[in-house]
Amino acid sequence: MKLKKSPFAPLKFPKLPAVPGVMVSACTAGIKNNSQLDLMLMVFRPETIAAGVMTKSSITGAPVDWNRRVLGTHNSRALIVNSGNANVFTGSKGTETVTKTAEKVADVIGCNPNSVFVCSTGTIGEHLDSKKIVDNIDNLYQTLDTNNWLKAATAILTTDTYPKGSSRITTIDGNEIKIVGIAKGSGMIAPNMATMLAYIVTDAKIPQKMAQILVEEGVSKTFNCITVDSDTSTSDSLFLFSTGATDHPTIHDIDDPAIAGFRSALNEVLLDLAHQVIKDGEGAQKFIEVRVEEALNNGAARNIALTVCNSPLVKTAVAGEDPNWGRIVMAIGKSGEESIQNQISVYIGGTLIAHNGEVAKHYREGPVKKHMAGRNIKINIKVGVGNGSATVWGCDLTHA
Amino acid sequence: MKLKKSPFAPLKFPKLPAVPGVMVSACTAGIKNNSQLDLMLMVFRPETIAAGVMTKSSITGAPVDWNRRVLGTHNSRALIVNSGNANVFTGSKGTETVTKTAEKVADVIGCNPNSVFVCSTGTIGEHLDSKKIVDNIDNLYQTLDTNNWLKAATAILTTDTYPKGSSRITTIDGNEIKIVGIAKGSGMIAPNMATMLAYIVTDAKIPQKMAQILVEEGVSKTFNCITVDSDTSTSDSLFLFSTGATDHPTIHDIDDPAIAGFRSALNEVLLDLAHQVIKDGEGAQKFIEVRVEEALNNGAARNIALTVCNSPLVKTAVAGEDPNWGRIVMAIGKSGEESIQNQISVYIGGTLIAHNGEVAKHYREGPVKKHMAGRNIKINIKVGVGNGSATVWGCDLTHA
Structure with a gap:
C-alpha cells in the first residue's frame, strides 16, 4: 500500500554537508518487500x-539489547541499520543475527565488534535473515561516501512518506563544526512498524560522558516532547556520533561557554528532526503545539501538555476544526497533575477562551475557528499553581 | 447529527421490575437542542x-462537587439528572444552578437539600439555566411511577445510540430482592460529552458503609475495567441507592453469607451495564476482552490489560481484523509493569501465537484471522512473573 504524502512534506530533501570522519552508504538488501533501499552503513x-x-519499553529487540550493552564501552567505528524488519520478539535467532552483523562489519573495518551499533526497524516477530545483511556489507563498505545522506535517510524509512534530514554549522573555539542528523518515524499506527530512529553525527570533539549529558538534555525537550499516538516502540533509538575530526581544544565542562553554541545547534537539529517526525505522523493534517505554564514544575507541565496532546478527544476536535475547549479542560483534569480550576486559562491560536473557571467574557468563536482551519494549531494553557513550563508537539490522527 | 445505531444494540430495552421504595419520572425540559427527554427524577x-x-479527574463540574459533599452524610431521598449540558467549568453560576435544583426538589418532597443528588451530562463550559430544571420539578413529581425505567434510561443519554438497563432478582435471608440499574456513556469521542453515568437501585437493606464497600469492590472489576478511548470525564458518577423496603434482618458484616448472592447479583448488573457502555462506544464494531495472567499482582495485570486495550495500534489492528500480535507485545512493553520477555504468551481467540520470546512453533494465521472477523475479540496474555490476573473490556475506535 502506497501511503499518501504528508501535506507537510518538504519540496526536497535539505542539502546536508559532509561531516569530517563520517562515511555513508546504502543499498537494497531485499528485506523490504520491494526494491527500495533497506540497508545503511555509516563508518x-x-x-x-x-x-x-x-x-523505555520493557520489551525490546535484540539490536536494542546489543546497543545498550556496548554504549559507552568502546570507541564507535560503525552503525548499521536495516528497515523492513525490527528483529523484535525473535528469540535467540534474533540475537544471533545481531552478533553476526556486528562481527561482519567489524571484520571488514578491522575493529572490535563492540564498536559497531546495529539497529533494525519494521515488522515485529519475524525472523531477520542475517545472510541478507552480511552478504551486502562488503559492497556497502566499497561504496562509502561523504555525501550519501539522502540515500541513508531513505534506507531507514518504513511507512514514512518523506526522508528526514537536518543540519547546522556552528563553531567551537573558532573552529567550524558540522552537525548532521537523519531520522525515521511516523507513529506506530501503520503496518507493523517498530519505529523511531534518529542518528546525529558531528565532527566536534566531545568526551563520551559529556555527549551523553548533551543528548539526554536535548532529547528531553525535543524527541521526548512529541507524540503521534501515545504508543511506545520496542526499538526507539537515538544516537549522537562525535568524530573529533576537528581539532579544537578538549571541552572538560558541560557549562564551558565554548560549547554553548554547539549545544544550542545540536538542540536545533534534534527539534527540527522531531518536528519532521510529527509532521509525517500517520495521516497527519494538523501540527499541534501545546504549551503549558504555571505548573508545579517542568515535569508536571510536560505531563499535562502530553495528556492534552495525546487525548483522542482533543485530536478529533483539532481534526474536525472544532474549538471544543471543554475537551482541553477535560484532558488537563485527567493528567493527574495539580491545577487550580478557577485559575486555569486556555488559549487557542492566542485567543483566551477559558478563564477564572468558566468561559472568558467577550469570547467569540470566530477567530479561533479561523485559526483551527489552518495547518498549525497552537494551544496555550496556564494552570495557576507554580512556575513549571513545557512545550510538546503532536498531530491529529483521524485521517490515519 | 443522528448517529448510526451500534451493531451491538439490543432489539429492545429489557423488562425491568419495579423496585419497592423507588419512583421514577422523566420529561423534556428543553436542555437538549431537540424535543428528546432530557430530565429525570428518582424519588x-x-x-x-x-x-x-x-x-478521579481534578476538574469536575458543580454537580460532582455537590454529590461528593453530601454522599454518606444524610439518607437519600432523590436523584435528579439532566442531559444536554454537563454544568462543568461554569464558575459560581454552575454551583448556583445545582443548589437551586436540590432546594426545589427538597421543597417538593419535603426533605433536606443534602438528601438530593444532582447529576448533569452533556456539553462542558456552557451555563446551565436552572429555570429549565426547576420549572419542571413539580410536573416530574406528579408523574412519578414505579415502571418508568425506559423513559429514565432515555432521558440521561447524550450520544449513546441505545438506552441501557439491567436487572437481577436475588434473595437475602429468603426475602426476594430486586436490583435495577440504568447507565449512559459511549466514550468521550463524540460532540461535547462529559460522560458516564450509572444508577443502581435496590430494595435491600444495606448499611451505607457496607454499601460503599460493595460498590467500590464491584466497580473495580467492572466499570473500572472498561475503556473506550482512554479519556476521563469530568462528570463520571455511579451511585447505588438501597431503599431497605424489604424487611430482611440487618446485615452487619460484608462477609455475611446472607449477602453473598446479593453481592454477586450486584456485580452482574454492574458488569452488564459496563459491557453495554463499551458496546455503544463511538462507532464500536468490535468488543474486545483482554485477560492478563501471571502478572506481579492484580493491579499490575489490570494495568497491562488496560494498556493493551487502550493502545491505538492494537485498536486499529482489531478494527482491520489483522492478527498483528507484535502490537500486543509492544503494548505489554509500554505498560511499565514487570514481565519476562521469554515467558510471555499471547493468544488471540484461544490460539497461541507468541511464546518463549518468539512466534509459536506451528502457528498458523488462519484460525486467528477467522476469529478476528467476528464481533467479539478475545486476547489472552501471560507475562510469567506472578499470580496476578485481571480482565478488561474495550472496543475499536476506528469507525468513530
Whole structure:
C-alpha cells in the first residue's frame, strides 16, 4: 500500500554537508518487500565516541539489547541499520543475527565488534535473515561516501512518506563544526512498524560522558516532547556520533561557554528532526503545539501538555476544526497533575477562551475557528499553581 | 447529527421490575437542542442510603462537587439528572444552578437539600439555566411511577445510540430482592460529552458503609475495567441507592453469607451495564476482552490489560481484523509493569501465537484471522512473573 504524502512534506530533501570522519552508504538488501533501499552503513574514524538514548519499553529487540550493552564501552567505528524488519520478539535467532552483523562489519573495518551499533526497524516477530545483511556489507563498505545522506535517510524509512534530514554549522573555539542528523518515524499506527530512529553525527570533539549529558538534555525537550499516538516502540533509538575530526581544544565542562553554541545547534537539529517526525505522523493534517505554564514544575507541565496532546478527544476536535475547549479542560483534569480550576486559562491560536473557571467574557468563536482551519494549531494553557513550563508537539490522527 | 445505531444494540430495552421504595419520572425540559427527554427524577423512601464513586479527574463540574459533599452524610431521598449540558467549568453560576435544583426538589418532597443528588451530562463550559430544571420539578413529581425505567434510561443519554438497563432478582435471608440499574456513556469521542453515568437501585437493606464497600469492590472489576478511548470525564458518577423496603434482618458484616448472592447479583448488573457502555462506544464494531495472567499482582495485570486495550495500534489492528500480535507485545512493553520477555504468551481467540520470546512453533494465521472477523475479540496474555490476573473490556475506535 502506497501511503499518501504528508501535506507537510518538504519540496526536497535539505542539502546536508559532509561531516569530517563520517562515511555513508546504502543499498537494497531485499528485506523490504520491494526494491527500495533497506540497508545503511555509516563508518566513523577511530576516535569517534557515541552517546544515545533508547526506548523505555520493557520489551525490546535484540539490536536494542546489543546497543545498550556496548554504549559507552568502546570507541564507535560503525552503525548499521536495516528497515523492513525490527528483529523484535525473535528469540535467540534474533540475537544471533545481531552478533553476526556486528562481527561482519567489524571484520571488514578491522575493529572490535563492540564498536559497531546495529539497529533494525519494521515488522515485529519475524525472523531477520542475517545472510541478507552480511552478504551486502562488503559492497556497502566499497561504496562509502561523504555525501550519501539522502540515500541513508531513505534506507531507514518504513511507512514514512518523506526522508528526514537536518543540519547546522556552528563553531567551537573558532573552529567550524558540522552537525548532521537523519531520522525515521511516523507513529506506530501503520503496518507493523517498530519505529523511531534518529542518528546525529558531528565532527566536534566531545568526551563520551559529556555527549551523553548533551543528548539526554536535548532529547528531553525535543524527541521526548512529541507524540503521534501515545504508543511506545520496542526499538526507539537515538544516537549522537562525535568524530573529533576537528581539532579544537578538549571541552572538560558541560557549562564551558565554548560549547554553548554547539549545544544550542545540536538542540536545533534534534527539534527540527522531531518536528519532521510529527509532521509525517500517520495521516497527519494538523501540527499541534501545546504549551503549558504555571505548573508545579517542568515535569508536571510536560505531563499535562502530553495528556492534552495525546487525548483522542482533543485530536478529533483539532481534526474536525472544532474549538471544543471543554475537551482541553477535560484532558488537563485527567493528567493527574495539580491545577487550580478557577485559575486555569486556555488559549487557542492566542485567543483566551477559558478563564477564572468558566468561559472568558467577550469570547467569540470566530477567530479561533479561523485559526483551527489552518495547518498549525497552537494551544496555550496556564494552570495557576507554580512556575513549571513545557512545550510538546503532536498531530491529529483521524485521517490515519 | 443522528448517529448510526451500534451493531451491538439490543432489539429492545429489557423488562425491568419495579423496585419497592423507588419512583421514577422523566420529561423534556428543553436542555437538549431537540424535543428528546432530557430530565429525570428518582424519588426514594426516607430510609434509603446511597453509596457511590465519582470521577478521579481534578476538574469536575458543580454537580460532582455537590454529590461528593453530601454522599454518606444524610439518607437519600432523590436523584435528579439532566442531559444536554454537563454544568462543568461554569464558575459560581454552575454551583448556583445545582443548589437551586436540590432546594426545589427538597421543597417538593419535603426533605433536606443534602438528601438530593444532582447529576448533569452533556456539553462542558456552557451555563446551565436552572429555570429549565426547576420549572419542571413539580410536573416530574406528579408523574412519578414505579415502571418508568425506559423513559429514565432515555432521558440521561447524550450520544449513546441505545438506552441501557439491567436487572437481577436475588434473595437475602429468603426475602426476594430486586436490583435495577440504568447507565449512559459511549466514550468521550463524540460532540461535547462529559460522560458516564450509572444508577443502581435496590430494595435491600444495606448499611451505607457496607454499601460503599460493595460498590467500590464491584466497580473495580467492572466499570473500572472498561475503556473506550482512554479519556476521563469530568462528570463520571455511579451511585447505588438501597431503599431497605424489604424487611430482611440487618446485615452487619460484608462477609455475611446472607449477602453473598446479593453481592454477586450486584456485580452482574454492574458488569452488564459496563459491557453495554463499551458496546455503544463511538462507532464500536468490535468488543474486545483482554485477560492478563501471571502478572506481579492484580493491579499490575489490570494495568497491562488496560494498556493493551487502550493502545491505538492494537485498536486499529482489531478494527482491520489483522492478527498483528507484535502490537500486543509492544503494548505489554509500554505498560511499565514487570514481565519476562521469554515467558510471555499471547493468544488471540484461544490460539497461541507468541511464546518463549518468539512466534509459536506451528502457528498458523488462519484460525486467528477467522476469529478476528467476528464481533467479539478475545486476547489472552501471560507475562510469567506472578499470580496476578485481571480482565478488561474495550472496543475499536476506528469507525468513530
